Amino acid sequence: MRIYNRNMVLEDGRVAARRRERARRRSMVIGVIGEVLVTGGAVVVLFIGWQLWFNNLVLSNSQQVEAVELQQSWDKGEGVAAVPLERADPGEPLVTAVPANAVNFGTLIVPRFGADYTRPIAEGIGLEDVLNKRGVGHYPGTQMPGEVGNFALAAHRTGWGSPFLDMNKLQLGDSIYIETEDGWYRYVFRSLEYVSPTGVGVLDPVPQQSGAIPTDRIITLTSCNPLNSVSERIIAYGVYDTWYPRAEGAPAEIAGLAQVEAAA
Numbered sequence: 001m002r003i004y005n006r007n008m009v010l011e012d013g014r015v016a017a018r019r020r021e022r023a024r025r026r027s028m029v030i031g032v033i034g035e036v037l038v039t040g041g042a043v044v045v046l047f048i049g050w051q052l053w054f055n056n057l058v059l060s061n062s063q064q065v066e067a068v069e070l071q072q073s074w075d076k077g078e079g080v081a082a083v084p085l086e087r088a089d090p091g092e093p094l095v096t097a098v099p100a101n102a103v104n105f106g107t108l109i110v111p112r113f114g115a116d117y118t119r120p121i122a123e124g125i126g127l128e129d130v131l132n133k134r135g136v137g138h139y140p141g142t143q144m145p146g147e148v149g150n151f152a153l154a155a156h157r158t159g160w161g162s163p164f165l166d167m168n169k170l171q172l173g174d175s176i177y178i179e180t181e182d183g184w185y186r187y188v189f190r191s192l193e194y195v196s197p198t199g200v201g202v203l204d205p206v207p208q209q210s211g212a213i214p215t216d217r218i219i220t221l222t223s224c225n226p227l228n229s230v231s232e233r234i235i236a237y238g239v240y241d242t243w244y245p246r247a248e249g250a251p252a253e254i255a256g257l258a259q260v261e262a263a264a
Contacts, residue, residue, distance in 0.1 A: 059161035063135040067107040067118040074181045074246065082255035083248055093146030093217075093243040094182040102129040106145060108136050108153070108163075109177040109184075109254055112170055116257060119163045121178070125154045132156075135163045139203055143217075145178040145185045146243055149205040152220040157227055157234070164223040167236050168192065175253055176219055176238045183246040184254070187219040187238035194225060195233050202235045216240070 099105045106121040122134040130137040136155045143149035155163035174189040195202060202220055206212035217240030225234035244251050 056159055056162055059133075059135075060163075063119050063161045063163065064116070066104070066134070067120045070104055070120055071107055071118070071179060074179075082252040083244055083250065084252050090243055090245060090248070093185060093240075094245075095147045096144050096180045096182060098140075098144060099123045101140075102126065102134070104134065105138075106178050106180045109179060109257065110170075110174070111253060112174045112189075113166050118179075118257065119155070119161075121153065132160045135161050142203055142220075143205070145180055146217060146240065148217055149214040150203065150207060150218045150220055151178070152203050152222065154222045157223045157225070164221060165227075167221060167223055167234055168225075170236055175251075176221075177251065177254060178219070181246070183248075184244040184251055186241045186243065186251060187217075188241050189236060189238045191237050193235040193237070195235060197230065197233060199233060199235075202233075207235075207237065 096105055101124040102122050104120045104122045107118050108121055109118045111117070119135045121136045121138055122130045123138050123140065124130045125137040125139055131154065136153050138144075139152040139154060142152040145151055157164045157167065170189045170192065172189060172191075176187040176189055178185040178187070193202070201208040201210060202222060204210050204212070205214040206216075207218060207220060219238040219240070221236040221238075223234055224230045225232050249255070250257075
């Protein structure tokens with residue numbers, strides 16, 4: 001049996017008070033650490049989001065500038081004429097030789113994507129050397145612009161400049177232009193298709209018809225779908241319409257863009 005006196009009671013009270021104070025301080029420290037971690041996490045998330053957005057914007061502008069510089073390098077000083085869509089048959093289109101991997105050989109111009117939209121096209125579809133840098137890549141082994149068969153391209157829809165962000169907005173009859181040193185090749189958008197990531201039949205000379213002998217000139221644009229996902233692929237098909245030799249001038253539909261580039 002323990003007998004308490006007044007001094008013992010006071011001492012027990014002081015001990016209990018110290019314990020409560022220590023517990024209160026620990027709670028405060030834990031609370032502060034928690035707030036710091038939550039705030040830090042929010043800052044990190046915001047920074048990553050800002051960095052991704054900023055990086056995407058920088059790359060988009062860089063790809064635009066690179067395309068314009070490439071187009072300017074082809075300008076022979078003849079001036080830029082506005083050639084109407086309806087005109088005399090220019091004959092068989094010239095076909096550019098296949099370049100080395102990661103080398104720019106053309107630009108993509110799609111009025112539906114914006115009045116000043118143009119992106120460089122490089123050979124290959126490697127992530128580090130083409131798609132994450134140049135923007136648009138040409139599938140090796142598929143045809144070149146103006147060639148009978150399938151001229152197939154790939155690009156990101158989200159991130160890395162997002163060259164194909166608006167692929168799903170293409171409408172029947174929209175123009176898709178490919179510019180090379182030889183001139184402009186006009187394709188006309190026909191349809192969209194959605195396939196699995198393993199759906200490589202879209203790259204056949206006659207898309208989705210393995211072994212068929214091509215007679216048409218097709219353009220195929222490929223990208224991931226839906227946005228921020230790689231679960232499937234969105235495919236846009238177009239059919240060749242005509243071409244515009246550089247000496248004659250640019251198509252009237254994009255002559256304004258060409259004139260701005262020539263003056264830049």
